[in-house]
Amino acid sequence: MSDMRLIVAGAGGRMGRALTRAIAESKGAVLAGALEAPGSELLGKDAAVLAGLPANGIKLSGDLWALSKDADGILDFTVPAATLANVAIAAERGLVHVVGTTGLSGSDNAVIKSVTNRAVVVQSGNMSLGVNLLAAVVKRVAKALDESFDIEIVETHHRMKIDAPSGTALMLGQAAAAGRGILLDEHADRGRDGITGARKPGDIGFASLRGGTAAGDHSVSFLGPFERLTLSHHAEDRMLFAHGALKAALWAQGKKPGLYSMADVLGLADI
Numbered sequence: 001m002s003d004m005r006l007i008v009a010g011a012g013g014r015m016g017r018a019l020t021r022a023i024a025e026s027k028g029a030v031l032a033g034a035l036e037a038p039g040s041e042l043l044g045k046d047a048a049v050l051a052g053l054p055a056n057g058i059k060l061s062g063d064l065w066a067l068s069k070d071a072d073g074i075l076d077f078t079v080p081a082a083t084l085a086n087v088a089i090a091a092e093r094g095l096v097h098v099v100g101t102t103g104l105s106g107s108d109n110a111v112i113k114s115v116t117n118r119a120v121v122v123q124s125g126n127m128s129l130g131v132n133l134l135a136a137v138v139k140r141v142a143k144a145l146d147e148s149f150d151i152e153i154v155e156t157h158h159r160m161k162i163d164a165p166s167g168t169a170l171m172l173g174q175a176a177a178a179g180r181g182i183l184l185d186e187h188a189d190r191g192r193d194g195i196t197g198a199r200k201p202g203d204i205g206f207a208s209l210r211g212g213t214a215a216g217d218h219s220v221s222f223l224g225p226f227e228r229l230t231l232s233h234h235a236e237d238r239m240l241f242a243h244g245a246l247k248a249a250l251w252a253q254g255k256k257p258g259l260y261s262m263a264d265v266l267g268l269a270d271i
Helices: 014-025 064-070 080-093 106-114 129-144 167-180 239-252
Strands: 004-009 029-035 073-076 096-099 120-123 150-157 204-210 217-224 227-234 258-260
Touching (some): 004 014, 004 064, 004 080, 004 239, 014 239, 029 064, 073 239, 080 106, 120 239, 129 217, 129 227, 150 167
Parallel strands (some): 096 120, 120 258, 150 204
Antiparallel strands (some): 150 217, 217 227
């Protein structure tokens, strides 16, 4: 099988540059295009040079329709509005769409899901092996412990992150809720300030810390009578997310249309 031809969306950003490096460092895939927002000052720049690599002649473009003519997939870690704009074109072109964008609303996710009857989409709040294993463990622990154990999720990211809680924190919250057999939307406590009253039994709490250059730290604590259990993951470099996204794209090539997750990619869907 020939190398998978991939477009990197948001190629001028930190994650986009990491994705460009991951493709250059890996076998089985080649960079077919570099997408950036229309009007960006980076349009026309060499994608490889921006990623700290020797020039490859692939210039940043704002036209996904043109870029996708000779591509097999797109790696998309951008912002919700950009991802939604990319979804329709990727589906029309028959591209594998790997979505790592966070901050998506329920209606945004519904738009993404709407194309999966004819397109392959792999979507996850986090593309790392460790985090997805952590989510599987969190689900099992939440199922084993009753409501006398309160669940609290704490995440830390760099000062430039624009959404909170992180997509990973929400993914871990969904895992905990699934373990408990409840809906996260009905039990999430995403902010405490002032006189809040006692903690509600069964709630899943979230706290978000921002500062410095932290790539991403997440912990899930189960706090019960006289004991606490904390499960955690610490990301040391965003390259781990880039390599995970590339793994997802290669796995998804040739799959039938549908909405997949990293749990599917890693064989954890039945846990």
